[in-house]
Amino acid sequence: MGSPLYLSISISLLNLLLLFFLVSSVRPLCHPDERSALLQFKESFVINNSASGSLDAHAKTESWKLERESGDCCSWDGVECDNGTGHVTGLNLGSSYLYGSIDSSSSLFHLVHLQRLNLADNVFKNSKVPSEVRNLSRLTSLNLSYSEFSGQIPSEILELSELQLLDLSGNSLKLRKTGLSSLLEKLTKLQVLYLTDVRISSSVPNILANFSSLKALILSNCDLRGEFPTGIFELPALQFLSLRSNPKLTGYLPDIQSNHPLLKLSLANTSFFGQMPESFGNFNFWRPIPPSLGNLKQLMTLDFSHNNFSGEIPSSLVNLTQLVYLSLATNHFDPGTISWLGTQINLSYLGLSNTRLAGTIPSALKNLTQITSLDLWSNRLEGQIPPWIGNLTKLTRIQFQENILSGPIPESIFKLENLELLYLHANQLNGILKLDSFLELKNLTRLQLSGNNLSLLNTVGINATAPKLKLLGLASCNLSEFPDFLRSQDELEFLELAGNNIHGQIPKWFLRVGKETLWYLNLGFNFLTRFEELPAVLPWTSLELFKLKSNMFQGPLPHPPPSIVDYVFSNNSLSGEIPPILCNLSFLVALDLSDNNLTGILPRCLVNLSDSLEVLNLRNNHFAGAIPSTYTKSCGLRMMDLSQNQLKGRVPRSLAHCTKLEFLNLGNNLINDTFPSWLGTLPELKVLILRANGLHGVIGKPQAKSEFSKLQVIDLSDNSLRGKLPSEYFSVWVAMKLANTTSLSPYMKANTSFKARGYSLSNNYPYVVTLANKDRDLNYENVPDSISAIDLSSNQFQGEIPEVIGNLKLIRMLNLSNNNITGHIPSSLGEITNLESLDLSRNKLSGQIPQQLANINFLEVFKVSYNNLEGPSWIPLIMIRTREIQDCVDTLCQKIVEILKSCSHHLL
Incomplete structure (x- = not known):
């Protein structure tokens, strides 16, 4: 049995140990100055439920209170403290609905012990990153x-030398x-x-290849340039790498081993560009994807979209x-199939759009049950x-549009x-379907x-329950009336009913469809005549594009809402004048009222729209007076x-101020003027049509070699121009000499494409001209x-045809007829x-007609009648195409047909 002294010491030691454990288990309260700083930070913002986009967002600062139970800031939502010191070391306020601004005076920068700071997914109203961030040196x-x-981005951020994670993505930072x-x-x-969307505008330095601990590098849409360091691909810890949307960034992949931890x-x-490694095959990014890509078996994300890969997609x-x-998506692969799919059973997203896939939809896709x-x-x-396809029950999006799929x-x-989302438009699908399905x-x-051979039966009743649609495309679906279920569609943003057989009036109830949300409405190519009840202003308050082309609309032009961007009412029977309300449309980009019966003078205030207006088409109406001139x-x-x-x-x-003008057609009017040579200063002008007006005087000489440098089509026919042919202009029309190799489109057009509300739209307005070609006037819709074409016919030009015209080697139509031109036909x-x-x-x-004309292989129409020419024996007589010979040939052909008919009758 122990002594009392020993027992006393043992009990004392036990008490001390118990006291130690009790003290060590109690977390210290947060420091008052840090608690005060947090509360001041909270009060500098308001809570706005639209300030955060995450589904997990919640107002974390609402738990920050001074009540006894919650007075310890270390227990507040989003706040972390050191268990030993009580100092605030972590602040996670991501997706917390914070709305306001932040600057260097913010109490946030008093929390000098912070190691982790997350303010992502809030709204700080274009605040600068405060320079006082350097106070948080332990981050x-x-x-x-x-x-x-x-x-x-302030240079003070460079003082945060302990940083292991830096994410500045998704801001307007430089x-x-x-x-x-x-x-x-x-x-x-x-x-x-993570620096997505940060404007870096430089190359990626080689020093980054020394970051052996780097796990994630996301530099998407940073305006990176130059050649990307190959050593970065070899970093041993790298799991996530994204360089997407840097079109000026070049480089090539080095030899990457199959056990590389790369996941994305x-x-x-x-x-x-350049040679790819042996493990990726000896190819470059303009050649096939190498089969050895399949070595990266841990890869979870692979995105090679919008590049220039070719060849086959490797099996x-x-x-x-x-x-x-x-x-x-969007590469230049050889036409092929996707039979290699089916083993990727974890696949959630598959993007193979615009990859030239051919054949049928492979059955291997049925294995992708997680898609x-x-x-x-x-x-x-x-x-x-x-x-x-119905067995892939997790599908939320199907995009099969713009193929040649057929059947029901x-x-x-x-x-x-x-x-x-179900996009099946622009195929060859057919059959009869009930809309309610x-x-x-x-x-x-x-x-x-839209754009199939479907016939939709409109069997849905007025009171039927339908999903709330945002986009509906039923163009060319053989509808004969407006579907009744549209009455309940108050969230619709995009509605396309063009190319159907809908007759008569637009019903009054239709004006309530998507009244506050609708921004795209296309009712073109139907048989609509008017609104049942025409409102003072169209009621769709968000409407940006309204197309009612090629109907039978009568009466005055409906007044668009102030939000309108593209307004197309061409090819109808509208009457009356252009209403002054159009002059208040500050967002208007395209106005097409061509091919109607509109009258009156053009409002002078149309000029005020020219800041935003890119397309103005009023062709084929009855407008009079002068063209607005300011x-x-x-x-x-x-x-x-x-x-x-x-x-x-x-x-x-003042049109000389319109330096973006590509197409100007003032033909078939009553304009009384001399040749507007000052239009030659317009750097983008491609088409100039002034035919059938009252132009007079001589054309003269260009003032500079750069005049009309992009002109490809000029039509001055049927005027009263005189003097010599403009040989000096023939010398400077560069676009008629050298082919345009930069054009991305086969046709001339104005494209008013833009992105709005998650949609990308391409609105093309083709340049329409009428040119004398192949012995008749041809209307070019595209x-x-x-x-390249020159038409100077039906004027009063004199003198000889200059030899220099032969330098315009791209001309496909040349018409100098009905003038007073003398001399020889130039051999050029x-x-x-x-x-x-x-x-x-x-x-x-x-x-004589020069022998060199025999070199013109594509010549279909050669008219030299009513001159004093001598045709040499090498030219077929029919080629001269005089009216007398042509009439003779036509008469002869008619006689032959009659004889053959007669013979046929006797033979029977």
């Missing part, structure tokens, strides 16, 4: 992403002054760097069984949509309860069936067509971008080898 993690910061090189030289401990690789929309992709996201989004649009897929839409599609898909928000230097017009009216006066000199015309139509008739030409 290892800083996340300011998607919170509406703007301006230059790194130009600080520089990516400086950032990397100072922040040497970085393991995660995105090089979409870049300009990589070795069958090895990438861990893929969750795969996009090879939610299937994008195969803009390919060459044919055959029917397979019924097993399978009934199994209507069993996809999770389906939100689609409306049974209760999660459906976007349905596009265009300013801010003019944005690209296309102006006022032809086939009764407009008088002069061509407005003018080929390769075309034989150098215009693309010439299809040459009309020199009704002049005073003499001498």
Whole structure:
């Protein structure tokens, strides 16, 4: 038995140990100064439920109170403290609905013990990143992403030398002054760097290849340039790499081993080049994807979209069984199939749009039971949509548009309860379907069936329950009336009913469809006559594009809402004048009222729209008076067509301010002016039509060699111009000599494409001209971008045809007929080898037709009648095409037909 002293010491030690454990288990309260700083920070913002986009967002600061139970700031939502010191070391306020501004005076920068700071997914109203961020020198993690910061990233951020994670993505920030090189030289401990959307505008420094601990590098849409360092691909810890949307960034992939930990690789929309490694095959980014790509078996995300890959899609992709996201969209692959698919059973997103896929939809796709989004649009897929598509029950998006799929839409599609988007437009699908079959898909928000051979039965009743649609495309679906279920569609944003058989009036109830949400409405190519009840202003308050082209609309032009951007009422029977309300449309980009019966003078205030207006088409109406004449230097017009009216006066000199103008057609009016040579200063002018007016005087000489440098089509026919042919202009019309190799379109047009509310639209307004070709006037609804034409016919030009005209080697139509031209036909015309139509008739030409004209291989029309020419024996007589010979041939042919008919009758 122990002594009392020993027992006393033992009990004392036990008490001390118990006291130690009790003290150590009690977390210290937060420091009052830090608690005060947090409360001040909270009070500098308001809570706005629209300030955060995450589904997990909640107002974390609402728990920050001084009550006894919650007075310890270390227990507040989003606040972390050190268990030993009680100092605030972590602040996670991501997705907290914070709305307001932040600057260097913020109490946030009093929390000098912070190691982790997350303010992502809030709204700081274009605040600058405060320079006082340098006070937080212990930070290892800083996340300011998607919170509406703007301006230059301050150099003080370089003082945060302990940073391991830096995320500044999704803001309007610039790194130009600080520089990516400086950032990397100072922040040497970085393991995660997210700079998506930050304007870097420089190359990627080689020093980044020394960051052996780097796990994630996301530099998407940073305006990166130069060659990407190959050593970065070899970093041993790198798992996530995205360089997407840097079209000026080049580089090539080095030899990457198959055991590399890479999980995500995105090089979409870049300009990589050069030899690829042996493990990727000896190819470059302008050649096939190598089969050895299948070695990266841990890869979960692969995005090579919007590049220039060619060849076949390698079957070795069958090895990438861990893929969750795969996009090879928009490349130049050889036409082929996707039979290699099916083993990627974890795949959630498949993007193979615009990859030249051919054949039928492969049955291997049925194995992708986790797929939610299937994008195969803009390919060459044919055959029917397979019924097993209904077994992929997790599908939320199907995009099969712009293929050559045929047959009926399978009934199994209507069993996809999770389906939100169904795009089947621009195929060859056929059959008769009930519209209510689609409306049974209760999660459906976007349905596009336009441009097929479908017939939709409108059997849905007025009181039927239908999903709330945002997009509905039913163009060319053989509808004969407006579907009644539209009465309940108050969230509709996009509605397309063009190309149907809808007759009569637009019903009064239709004006309530998407009244506050509708921004695109296309009712073109129907048989609509008027609104049942015409409102003072169209009621759709968000309407931006309204197309009612090619109907039978009568009466005055409906007044569009102030939000309108594109307003198209062409090819109807509208009457009356242009209402003054149009002059208040500050967002108007395109106004097309051509081919109607509109009258009156053009409002002078139309000029005020020219800052925003790019397309003005008032062709073929009955407008009179002068053309508005006060265009300013801010003019944005690209296309102006006022032809086939009764407009008088002069061509407005102020049009010289419209430096973006490509197409100007003032033909068939009553304009009384001299040749507007000052239009030669317009740097983009391609088409100039002034035919059938009262132009007079001589054309003269250009003042500079750059005048009319892009002119391809000029028509001055049927005027009263005199003097010599403009040989000096023939010398400077460069676009008629050298082919345009930069054009991205086969036709001349104004494109008013823009993105709005998640949609990308391409609104093309083709340049329409009437040219004398192939012995008759041809109406070109789509003018080929390769075309060049000169029509100076029916004037009073004198003198000889200059030899220099032979330098205009791209001309396909040349008409100098019905003038007073003398002298010989120049042999240089034989150098215009693309010439299809040459009309020199009704002049005073003499001498022999030059033998060099035999070099013109494409010449279909050659008219030299009513001259004093001598035709040499090598030219077929019929080629001269005099009216007398042509009449003789026509009469002879008619006689032969009559004889053959007679013989046939006797033989029977």
